[in-house]
Amino acid sequence: MDKKMEAHAVSVFYGQTQALYDISLTIPARHVTALIGPSGCGKSTFLRCLNRMNDVVEDCVVRGSILLDGQNIYAPSVDTVMLRARVGMVFQKPNPFPKSIFDNVAYGPRIHGMAKTKADLEEIVVESLKRAGLWQEVKDRLHTEGTSLSGGQQQRLCIARSIAISPEVILMDEPCSALDPIATAKIEELIDDLKANYTIIIVTHSMQQAARVSQTTAFFHMGKMIEVGPTDVLFTNPKNERTQGYITGRFG
Amino acid sequence: MIDHKNRSFRRRHWRDRVFRRVAVGCVGFALLALLTLLSSLIAQGWGAFVSYSVEIQAQDIPPNLPSSDRAAVVAIITSFLQTPVTSKQDVIRLFGADAGSQLVAWLKQPQGPLRLRLSDDADMVLKHSYQDSPLKPEQRKILNDLRDLGVVRQHFNITFFTSGDSREPELVGIYSALVGSLLTLATAFVMAFPIGVMTAIYLTEYAKPSAWRTWVEININNLAAVPSIVFGLLGLSLFIQFLGWPRSTPLVGGAVLALIILPTLVIATTAALKSVPTSIRMAALAMGASKTQMVFHHVVPYSIPGIMTGSILSMAHILGETAPLLLIGMVAFIVDVPGGITEAATTLPVQIFLWSESPERAFAEKTAGAILVLLVFLLIMNAVAIVLRHRHQKTWS
Numbered sequence: 001m002d003k004k005m006e007a008h009a010v011s012v013f014y015g016q017t018q019a020l021y022d023i024s025l026t027i028p029a030r031h032v033t034a035l036i037g038p039s040g041c042g043k044s045t046f047l048r049c050l051n052r053m054n055d056v057v058e059d060c061v062v063r064g065s066i067l068l069d070g071q072n073i074y075a076p077s078v079d080t081v082m083l084r085a086r087v088g089m090v091f092q093k094p095n096p097f098p099k100s101i102f103d104n105v106a107y108g109p110r111i112h113g114m115a116k117t118k119a120d121l122e123e124i125v126v127e128s129l130k131r132a133g134l135w136q137e138v139k140d141r142l143h144t145e146g147t148s149l150s151g152g153q154q155q156r157l158c159i160a161r162s163i164a165i166s167p168e169v170i171l172m173d174e175p176c177s178a179l180d181p182i183a184t185a186k187i188e189e190l191i192d193d194l195k196a197n198y199t200i201i202i203v204t205h206s207m208q209q210a211a212r213v214s215q216t217t218a219f220f221h222m223g224k225m226i227e228v229g230p231t232d233v234l235f236t237n238p239k240n241e242r243t244q245g246y247i248t249g250r251f252g
Numbered sequence: 253m254i255d256h257k258n259r260s261f262r263r264r265h266w267r268d269r270v271f272r273r274v275a276v277g278c279v280g281f282a283l284l285a286l287l288t289l290l291s292s293l294i295a296q297g298w299g300a301f302v303s304y305s306v307e308i309q310a311q312d313i314p315p316n317l318p319s320s321d322r323a324a325v326v327a328i329i330t331s332f333l334q335t336p337v338t339s340k341q342d343v344i345r346l347f348g349a350d351a352g353s354q355l356v357a358w359l360k361q362p363q364g365p366l367r368l369r370l371s372d373d374a375d376m377v378l379k380h381s382y383q384d385s386p387l388k389p390e391q392r393k394i395l396n397d398l399r400d401l402g403v404v405r406q407h408f409n410i411t412f413f414t415s416g417d418s419r420e421p422e423l424v425g426i427y428s429a430l431v432g433s434l435l436t437l438a439t440a441f442v443m444a445f446p447i448g449v450m451t452a453i454y455l456t457e458y459a460k461p462s463a464w465r466t467w468v469e470i471n472i473n474n475l476a477a478v479p480s481i482v483f484g485l486l487g488l489s490l491f492i493q494f495l496g497w498p499r500s501t502p503l504v505g506g507a508v509l510a511l512i513i514l515p516t517l518v519i520a521t522t523a524a525l526k527s528v529p530t531s532i533r534m535a536a537l538a539m540g541a542s543k544t545q546m547v548f549h550h551v552v553p554y555s556i557p558g559i560m561t562g563s564i565l566s567m568a569h570i571l572g573e574t575a576p577l578l579l580i581g582m583v584a585f586i587v588d589v590p591g592g593i594t595e596a597a598t599t600l601p602v603q604i605f606l607w608s609e610s611p612e613r614a615f616a617e618k619t620a621g622a623i624l625v626l627l628v629f630l631l632i633m634n635a636v637a638i639v640l641r642h643r644h645q646k647t648w649s
């Protein structure tokens with residue numbers, strides 16, 4: 001199995017407080033990796049390290065190294081703009097731009113100069129909306145505001161937006177936490193389809209969701225990574241007792 | 253237990269009711285004050301929009317008029333009257349200072365009836381029929397005769413909107429002052445808007461939090477509270493005495509007003525920028541936008557309604573500004589429409605101030621009329637700001 005990303009001894013500090021301790025984790029390519037753990041254990045923090053969104057958080061210091069295809073993304077020569085074009089992100093709360101559906105999806109291709117002509121751009125937008133499973137619902141109203149969609153549609157729009165720039169890795173921070181079971185099922189299906197082409201890392205609070213969509217699961221607790229392994233093994237036969245406690249619902 | 257809850261429940265309701273009544277009372281009082289102001293202004297100022305002329309059909313004009321225009325006017329009028337006029341001066345007194353030139357213009361191009369504007373004193377007598385008029389009894393008699401003959405017509409005072417200041421109340425208009433206001437506001441906007449918006453963008457989006465930034469922000473807030481007359485003094489010494497810009501002009505007036513609105517603009521723009529939620533900024537950055545792309549593709553465009561609202565409100569604020577303009581000499585007597593920002597001009601509120609100092613009774617209604625026009629402009633600007641704010645209010649998901 002290829003390694004897409006590798007974290008080596010990553011520690012993160014918010015000012016004086018340390019949020020992550022020596023995390024080392026390998027993310028396999030074209031694979032869904034789930035990050036689980038109780039609230040405040042540092043899952044989002046770790047996710048933000050992978051596309052350097054922590055750079056914009058005040059007083060946040062990241063130590064250690066993270067490799068993307070063998071290259072350290074924290075090397076001084078790395079441009080965060082380029083990095084984020086390769087590592088996309090979907091947030092917990094849907095956050096479409098207050099622009100049309102079309103412009104939401106077209107934004108990334110536009111700023112990265114991915115489309116030479118208008119037709120190219122339209123093709124990218126349509127293709128992304130189709131892959132995000134939203135095309136059927138919005139094809140007649142591409143020029144209405146993205147914010148006028150329902151929550152689940154907005155989240156799929158955000159996914160369409162992030163896959164429009166053909167990232168290699170997609171980070172998802174609890175993408176279904178604001179959605180109902182039907183919308184959640186749609187997004188899970190989507191994740192399943194996407195893993196053929198993309199490497200996906202998803203933070204989730206739902207064990208069932210982790211079990212359904214991921215192949216690898218990492219369990220975080222109080223800023224440390226306690227256990228990582230194939231999802232079926234981790235859920236049926238956890239080695240660490242804290243993992244066992246968490247997945248059986250005894251704490252967290 | 254139940255009893256206790258009931259009691260607290262009743263108390264809460266009672267408080268609710270009291271609060272609501274006080275609030276309604278306050279709103280009612282404010283509305284009443286506004287209504288009083290408006291109705292007294294309208295009562296005083298309606299006369300500014302109405303004026304009187306003597307209207308004479310072409311066939312009624314006697315042939316062989318004297319060559320002097322004033323004498324011709326007198327000849328025309330006396331041909332109508334039954335009783336002979338003892339003094340020509342009595343007729344002249346009833347007509348506006350431009351009646352002679354109105355006749356000359358009509359004679360050159362005799363289309364429709366001849367219209368001769370009445371003087372302000374005659375106008376006042378017709379509007380208010382007051383006793384202590386400066387018109388002599390024989391003059392009032394002539395006026396009454398003319399009215400009985402049915403040649404005195406009331407009409408919309410178009411002159412009020414098409415001419416500039418004048419010594420003669422029947423000839424004054426607000427047009428020059430309006431153009432002066434427009435030029436001054438445009439100058440102020442062009443000077444203050446780019447600087448204000450750029451300052452706000454820099455301070456909120458780029459400047460790192462530091463003691464220096466806090467200091468600048470505090471001082472901008474302080475500047476917003478400085479009385480405007482202080483800016484007038486500053487403008488006098490900086491723009492006129494130091495830089496040598498021409499006094500009494502929209503250039504200097506606009507520069508002073510720009511100083512006055514600059515802090516307000518910065519504060520309004522800052523608020524608009526800050527109202528763009530972090531989640532949108534994060535979305536842009538996570539798409540691979542650079543900081544500047546994030547700011548200029550997202551934060552600034554989404555703030556435009558807020559920035560526009562702030563700009564319009566600050567324009568409305570300086571439209572009524574008077575004191576600092578008095579200091580930089582915009583109190584000149586301006587008859588002609590200013591042709592540019594370096595020509596002497598006056599503004600609407602200054603014009604109002606000047607007229608309010610005039611002793612003639614006719615100026616009182618002109619003052620109130622000009623105030624009404626100013627209020628209408630302010631209302632329009634505020635309405636536009638409100639509509640903008642509602643129409644373009646962003647929903648953020």
Ligand SMILES: Nc1ncnc2c1ncn2[C@@H]1O[C@H](COP(=O)(O)OP(=O)(O)OP(=O)(O)O)[C@@H](O)[C@H]1O
Pocket residue numbers: 014019037038039040041042043044045046057
């Ligand atoms: N911007 C920040 N500034 C300071 N501390 C922060 C910041 N963001 C997170 N933290 C702290 O870092 C720790 C980890 O937070 P993080 O958001 O990564 O947790 P999480 O596992 O994603 O939790 P949740 O499941 O509730 O989202 C928490 O103790 C939190 O208080």
Ligand SMILES: [Mg+2]
Pocket residue numbers: 043044045173
């Ligand atoms: Mg989180």
